[in-house]
Amino acid sequence: MNVRQTHTQRSTATKSKLVEAATASLVERGYGATTSVEICRRAGVTRGAFNHHYASLGDLYGDVLDDLYARFSSGSDDPRATLQSTLEQALSVYALPEFKAVLELWLACRNDEKLGAGLFAKVAACATRFEPSAYPHLAERFEKHPAGEAVYWLIFETIIGLALARATSPMGEGPAHEAVVIEQLLTMARDQDAVMCAKENHNNALSSQPGPEANRR
Amino acid sequence: MNVRQTHTQRSTATKSKLVEAATASLVERGYGATTSVEICRRAGVTRGAFNHHYASLGDLYGDVLDDLYARFSSGSDDPRATLQSTLEQALSVYALPEFKAVLELWLACRNDEKLGAGLFAKVAACATRFEPSAYPHLAERFEKHPAGEAVYWLIFETIIGLALARATSPMGEGPAHEAVVIEQLLTMARDQDAVMCAKENHNNALSSQPGPEANRR
DNA sequence: TTGAATACATACATGCATGTATGTACTCTA
DNA sequence: TAGAGTACATACATGCATGTATGTATTCAA
Numbered sequence: 001m002n003v004r005q006t007h008t009q010r011s012t013a014t015k016s017k018l019v020e021a022a023t024a025s026l027v028e029r030g031y032g033a034t035t036s037v038e039i040c041r042r043a044g045v046t047r048g049a050f051n052h053h054y055a056s057l058g059d060l061y062g063d064v065l066d067d068l069y070a071r072f073s074s075g076s077d078d079p080r081a082t083l084q085s086t087l088e089q090a091l092s093v094y095a096l097p098e099f100k101a102v103l104e105l106w107l108a109c110r111n112d113e114k115l116g117a118g119l120f121a122k123v124a125a126c127a128t129r130f131e132p133s134a135y136p137h138l139a140e141r142f143e144k145h146p147a148g149e150a151v152y153w154l155i156f157e158t159i160i161g162l163a164l165a166r167a168t169s170p171m172g173e174g175p176a177h178e179a180v181v182i183e184q185l186l187t188m189a190r191d192q193d194a195v196m197c198a199k200e201n202h203n204n205a206l207s208s209q210p211g212p213e214a215n216r217r
Numbered sequence: 218m219n220v221r222q223t224h225t226q227r228s229t230a231t232k233s234k235l236v237e238a239a240t241a242s243l244v245e246r247g248y249g250a251t252t253s254v255e256i257c258r259r260a261g262v263t264r265g266a267f268n269h270h271y272a273s274l275g276d277l278y279g280d281v282l283d284d285l286y287a288r289f290s291s292g293s294d295d296p297r298a299t300l301q302s303t304l305e306q307a308l309s310v311y312a313l314p315e316f317k318a319v320l321e322l323w324l325a326c327r328n329d330e331k332l333g334a335g336l337f338a339k340v341a342a343c344a345t346r347f348e349p350s351a352y353p354h355l356a357e358r359f360e361k362h363p364a365g366e367a368v369y370w371l372i373f374e375t376i377i378g379l380a381l382a383r384a385t386s387p388m389g390e391g392p393a394h395e396a397v398v399i400e401q402l403l404t405m406a407r408d409q410d411a412v413m414c415a416k417e418n419h420n421n422a423l424s425s426q427p428g429p430e431a432n433r434r
Numbered sequence: 435t436t437g438a439a440t441a442c443a444t445a446c447a448t449g450c451a452t453g454t455a456t457g458t459a460c461t462c463t464a
Numbered sequence: 465t466a467g468a469g470t471a472c473a474t475a476c477a478t479g480c481a482t483g484t485a486t487g488t489a490t491t492c493a494a
Contacts (some may be wrong), residue, residue: 004461005461006461006462007460007461007469007470007471010460010461010470010471010472011471014471030324030325030328031249031328032248032249032328033328035450035451036451036452037451037452045472045473046472046473046474047452047473047474048471048472048473048474049472049473051452051454052470052471053471053472056453057452103381104324106385107247107320107321107324107384110247110385110386110387111246111250112250116387120387146397147401149394150397150401151401153394153397153398153401154375154401154402156378157375157378157379157382158371159378160377160381160382161373161375161381164320164323164377164381165374165377167324167327168324168326168327169327170327170337177366177370180363180366180367180370181370181374183367184364184367184368184370185371221490221491222490222491223491223492224439224440224441224491227440228440228441231441252480252482253482254480254481254482262443263442263443263444264443265442265443265444266441266442268482268483268484269440269441269442269443270441270442274482
């Protein structure tokens with residue numbers, strides 16, 4: 001029916017279509033409504049094709065998570081990361097519609113034992129990518145400045161909260177107070193960066209950077 | 218079979234059992250696995266009883282949300298609320314296992330059109346209970362101190378993030394960094410309270426309260 | 435006290451998601 | 465190029481959740 005294709009070409013193409021369809025369905029309709037029938041309908045393949053490549057939905061979700069994590073953490077290995085740059089990277093990611101797919105799978109892992117058995121290790125492995133240890137230079141500074149790590153985790157949890165707000169809003173838009181919260185986070189990140197930077201190289205950073213306590217509004 | 222009971226007594230007792238069973242099932246097994254069969258099994262009633270009182274699961278979830286909101290917001294109408302007291306009230310609530318039931322229903326509302334049609338108004342009405350306007354004295358101060366409202370919303374979203382972390386963890390426990398994040402929030406709340414309080418009654422608050430920039434760690 | 439309404443209980447029918455089993459066309463390898 | 469393996473497609477069977485319809489016991493109201 002199609003043009004001539006190698007086996008691996010057909011396989012990867014079909015699996016890719018299934019992964020994309022599953023992601024889209026998770027975002028638009030949630031975990032509960034994301035059935036194999038719905039996924040195959042979106043992907044334009046039959047359930048036979050799905051069953052040939054994946055033993056269960058959980059298997060497919062494994063590939064979905066791999067795909068999403070790869071998208072989310074691209075470019076996160078900058079060796080000169082600061083709290084501000086880390087925050088800005090996170091901000092560029094959390095508002096993506098696909099983030100809802102991750103939230104759906106997180107909750108599903110907790111709820112569905114069979115799914116969790118297969119996926120939980122992958123979820124846990126992903127979680128380490130968001131820990132400070134994933135940013136060596138940040139982690140190093142945190143050893144001397146525990147307050148920096150506190151700010152890091154505060155930023156992290158706040159972003160998750162904002163992502164959940166988007167995921168639960170009817171059109172996927174952010175809450176009315178989103179901008180002001182982000183502004184607050186940016187201020188905190190910059191202030192803490194200034195503190196940590198100032199103590200590293202004593203007296204040359206303070207003049208060019210705003211003071212650590214600046215809360216301009 | 219039972220001792221003599223009035224009609225309304227039997228009704229309220231049965232509905233109460235159904236609400237509790239539904240909440241427990243939402244917490245333990247999530248929205249997807251919370252079927253009418255499962256709820257009735259937990260409640261110890263037949264599906265006939267359930268169908269007699271509720272036209273659908275969505276109707277029951279309406280009562281579930283009412284019950285949970287009543288529990289969560291009890292005592293939130295203190296006229297002398299501060300950011301710190303509001304935060305402490307929130308901290309005493311968000312870690313309750315029942316909070317996961319609310320999260321499940323929030324996401325389900327977004328995912329399930331039929332459910333959302335009936336429940337979304339109720340969810341939105343609940344959301345207003347968490348807005349600053351629900352704390353008149355706080356809202357009044359925020360008019361002169363927009364930064365206070367920023368801190369308020371930051372606290373709000375961070376707590377949601379922490380609640381989600383608990384909801385998605387295998388045993389419902391908080392993340393390792395939970396304590397340090399909460400400590401950071403408390404510091405921010407106290408500092409901002411001091412700022413707002415200091416500007417209200419000029420010079421008597423600063424001596425007894427820690428300075429607004431204190432970040433003791 | 436008697437009819438009517440309420441509060442259930444039971445049984446049946448329907449729809450849907452999944453799993454499996456088998457058939458077919460294409461591709462690779464020897 | 466011929467057999468074998470791969471990549472699907474189709475059909476059937478099963479299980480489960482929901483809705484409905486009807487039956488029964490209890491309570492209420494006149």
